[in-house]
Amino acid sequence: MAKSKSAYSDPGKKGKLDTHIIVVWVDNEAGVLARVVGLFSGRGYNIESLAVAEVDPKRGISRITIVTTGTPQVIEQIKLQLGKLVPVHKVADFMRGDKKIIFKEMALLKLVGNTSKRNKALKVCKKFNPVVLDKTQKSVVLQITALRREIDTVMGDLKKFGLVSVSRTGAVAMTRGSEIFK
Amino acid sequence: MSKLYTGAEIVFKCMEDQKVEFIFGYPGGAVLPIYDELKNHDSIKHILARHEQGAGHAAEGYARSCGKPGVVLVTSGPGATNVVTALTDAYMDSIPLVCISGQVPTHLIGTDAFQECDTTGITRPCTKHNWLVKDVKDLAKTIHKAFEVATTGRPGPVLVDIPKDIQFQKAKYTNFKKQKKLNGKSNNRFSQKDIDKLIEMMSKAKQPIFYTGGGVINSGPTASEQLRDLVSITGFPITSTLQGLGSFPGDDNQFLGMLGMHGTYEANNAMHDCDLMINIGARFDDRITGKIDEFSPKSKKVHIDIDPSSINKNVKVDLPIVGDVSEVISLLIKTIKKHKPNFLKSNKENISKWWEQIGKWRSVNSLNFINSDKTIKPQFAIQRLYELTKNKDTFITTEVGQHQMWAAQHYKFDKPNRWMTSGGLGTMGYGLPAAVGVQIAHPDKLVVDIAGEASVLMTMQEMSTAVQYNLPIKIFILNNEYMGMVRQWQELLHEKNYSESYTAALPDFVKLAEAYGCVGIRAKTPNELDQKIQEMIDVKKPVIFDCLVDKEENCFPMIPSGKPHNQMLLGPNDQKENKITGKGKTLV
Numbered sequence: 001m002a003k004s005k006s007a008y009s010d011p012g013k014k015g016k017l018d019t020h021i022i023v024v025w026v027d028n029e030a031g032v033l034a035r036v037v038g039l040f041s042g043r044g045y046n047i048e049s050l051a052v053a054e055v056d057p058k059r060g061i062s063r064i065t066i067v068t069t070g071t072p073q074v075i076e077q078i079k080l081q082l083g084k085l086v087p088v089h090k091v092a093d094f095m096r097g098d099k100k101i102i103f104k105e106m107a108l109l110k111l112v113g114n115t116s117k118r119n120k121a122l123k124v125c126k127k128f129n130p131v132v133l134d135k136t137q138k139s140v141v142l143q144i145t146a147l148r149r150e151i152d153t154v155m156g157d158l159k160k161f162g163l164v165s166v167s168r169t170g171a172v173a174m175t176r177g178s179e180i181f182k
Numbered sequence: 183m184s185k186l187y188t189g190a191e192i193v194f195k196c197m198e199d200q201k202v203e204f205i206f207g208y209p210g211g212a213v214l215p216i217y218d219e220l221k222n223h224d225s226i227k228h229i230l231a232r233h234e235q236g237a238g239h240a241a242e243g244y245a246r247s248c249g250k251p252g253v254v255l256v257t258s259g260p261g262a263t264n265v266v267t268a269l270t271d272a273y274m275d276s277i278p279l280v281c282i283s284g285q286v287p288t289h290l291i292g293t294d295a296f297q298e299c300d301t302t303g304i305t306r307p308c309t310k311h312n313w314l315v316k317d318v319k320d321l322a323k324t325i326h327k328a329f330e331v332a333t334t335g336r337p338g339p340v341l342v343d344i345p346k347d348i349q350f351q352k353a354k355y356t357n358f359k360k361q362k363k364l365n366g367k368s369n370n371r372f373s374q375k376d377i378d379k380l381i382e383m384m385s386k387a388k389q390p391i392f393y394t395g396g397g398v399i400n401s402g403p404t405a406s407e408q409l410r411d412l413v414s415i416t417g418f419p420i421t422s423t424l425q426g427l428g429s430f431p432g433d434d435n436q437f438l439g440m441l442g443m444h445g446t447y448e449a450n451n452a453m454h455d456c457d458l459m460i461n462i463g464a465r466f467d468d469r470i471t472g473k474i475d476e477f478s479p480k481s482k483k484v485h486i487d488i489d490p491s492s493i494n495k496n497v498k499v500d501l502p503i504v505g506d507v508s509e510v511i512s513l514l515i516k517t518i519k520k521h522k523p524n525f526l527k528s529n530k531e532n533i534s535k536w537w538e539q540i541g542k543w544r545s546v547n548s549l550n551f552i553n554s555d556k557t558i559k560p561q562f563a564i565q566r567l568y569e570l571t572k573n574k575d576t577f578i579t580t581e582v583g584q585h586q587m588w589a590a591q592h593y594k595f596d597k598p599n600r601w602m603t604s605g606g607l608g609t610m611g612y613g614l615p616a617a618v619g620v621q622i623a624h625p626d627k628l629v630v631d632i633a634g635e636a637s638v639l640m641t642m643q644e645m646s647t648a649v650q651y652n653l654p655i656k657i658f659i660l661n662n663e664y665m666g667m668v669r670q671w672q673e674l675l676h677e678k679n680y681s682e683s684y685t686a687a688l689p690d691f692v693k694l695a696e697a698y699g700c701v702g703i704r705a706k707t708p709n710e711l712d713q714k715i716q717e718m719i720d721v722k723k724p725v726i727f728d729c730l731v732d733k734e735e736n737c738f739p740m741i742p743s744g745k746p747h748n749q750m751l752l753g754p755n756d757q758k759e760n761k762i763t764g765k766g767k768t769l770v
Contacts, residue, residue, distance in 0.1 A: 005675045009744045012475045042307045080491035086311040086331060
């Protein structure tokens with residue numbers, strides 16, 4: 001090994017990365033998103049997607065859903081660091097693929113082309129609850145809800161049917177059954 | 183109808199309710215209403231710094247030496263940006279600070295107004311929390327919350343940004359009630375079961391060690407007393423981090439000295455070879471652990487910390503105990519005394535071999551250095567300073583660098599809150615303003631800043647503060663004309679290419695002292711050192727002591743970069759004997 005010239009130690013072995021969905025309940029106050037996002041960027045954590053909106057207007061609580069990747073140790077740190085932020089009420093986390101959790105992303109897809117192309121496009125999207133939001137002679141705007149990778153696939157498939165623009169949300173999550181996040 | 187108060191009045195009412203005695207600050211346009219109000223509040227004294235960073239460090243020194251939160255008052259824009267270093271320093275070393283900053287009037291926020299900056303944006307990553315107060319009705323609640331956040335759980339800095347128009351507007355002031363429940367952010371989550379498990383591990387251990395840190399000091403003076411109890415009833419060896427010095431007597435036989443990069447041979451080897459490591463209020467910092475993969479490979483690790491995010495952050499532990507150090511230790515002692523009253527006796531044999539081994543490491547005498555009768559060795563200077571001040575309940579602050587490590591190695595503390603040093607952030611220029619703050623809190627005590635000539639020049643302007651308030655701080659400069667630690671690394675790692683680490687054109691510190699209106703003393707030879715130090719102690723004025731030391735002395739022992747604890751590099755004495763060649767050289 002090359003002689004180190006640094007006053008810091010070399011990086012150790014890299015652990016295996018997992019994808020986790022982290023749900024955070026926060027006070028909906030000025031700067032709260034910047035605090036959460038700044039914590040991620042400042043400590044070098046990933047954000048794959050982010051969804052945030054107020055869910056309890058009466059108490060002023062927003063729910064932030066963050067998809068992130070990291071070693072188990074990093075995920076643990078993310079949870080604990082989030083928990084320390086003053087406006088954070090609670091933090092829940094689960095692995096992507098957890099059967100007890102539903103999570104969905106929404107995408108708006110604009111397709112430009114003739115009727116036959118558009119119909120074929122609709123067929124491709126069929127599994128993902130397509131809703132036609134806008135229609136003209138030459139174009140259509142579709143809304144679909146699906147998993148991230150499913151939307152990735154659909155986007156690839158739709159290229160040849162005139163997909164010109166995509167807008168996607170981050171994932172949102174909900175537990176199955178009568179249980180709620182603790 | 184209850185009386186209406188201006189925002190500025192509310193700021194002071196809050197501080198009175200919080201029993202604030204001193205504010206460290208610097209006025210400016212956006213805080214003038216608050217400064218205008220100062221005259222009406224006799225119980226609060228304002229200390230005028232010469233730079234906002236100085237105000238921040240002074241507040242840190244105050245907080246660390248007396249356990250109360252430090253309060254800083256600065257103006258908008260440059261006032262706020264100047265205090266960022268001090269806030270970050272306090273954040274890294276868990277020091278409670280409440281910083282109040284002025285802001286441009288609310289209608290000008292976002293317009294790039296004169297002396298405007300995004301203060302809450304800039305300070306968000308270096309505070310526990312911060313607030314921009316946009317409604318005067320929220321002001322009192324926010325300031326009280328700020329004190330609560332700064333002082334509870336793991337302490338740290340907070341900032342309240344108050345636009346100038348809010349300082350003029352009026353609102354009611356509702357009296358402050360101390361809350362019992364702290365939004366779930368205060369953490370005492372341990373149970374008797376955790377303690378029982380710890381005791382079981384302790385009674386099985388053959389090579390145990392206590393590794394204690396700043397958390398013991400932050401937990402209050404009782405925690406240090408309890409720690410002494412705990413160490414004496416277990417008979418275990420104890421080592422401390424830089425920040426933990428003073429929580430256990432430095433001259434006690436069970437104390438192995440400081441651990442880490444410049445820690446003692448016995449402390450580091452004991453950490454490496456132990457079978458049970460009990461971390462109390464320390465955070466497995468990288469200056470402590472060295473190479474993580476090879477850090478204390480054989481030990482079970484217990485971590486007692488108030489901050490749950492400290493657990494498993496750097497090092498995975500076997501038994502985490504989240505709670506306030508004092509409460510954990512007190513339950514631990516109670517349980518030991520109840521269930522194992524003979525712990526010490528029954529345990530003695532268990533760990534006798536371990537103490538034998540520690541004795542062997544100790545005999546290496548790793549803090550040894552080759553003294554000289556011609557030039558003052560920096561270690562010798564600190565030893566003499568210690569000998570001449572140890573009976574005085576002295577408070578020591580430091581800057582950052584070699585002098586800081588030598589001070590940590592050779593100055594022995596026997597009480598908590600006597601040692602103020604910038605460990606986490608490593609802020610050069612910390613010690614002088616920190617000494618100002620310490621002297622404010624303890625006007626009759628001896629306060630010495632052990633300094634390097636490079637560091638001290640970064641905040642030298644605060645001598646003027648010391649003179650203004652008759653603070654007889656002693657700035658004890660180990661002057662080697664180099665940024666010593668930089669020079670040492672360059673010598674050891676960069677083929678003696680001393681790139682920019684020599685300070686040409688240093689000021690004459692004796693004349694500088696006189697220019698500030700304080701006393702300058704210079705020591706050039708070892709035989710005049712004692713007399714000069716005594717002279718420094720006896721002067722009832724601030725002193726700049728220019729101690730001319732060996733220019734090329736290195737700080738040993740050290741753990742070279744990327745090495746585990748058991749591969750320490752010892753000082754020149756040892757190197758000569760062992761003739762380090764080949765393999766030894768690559769250690770550096």
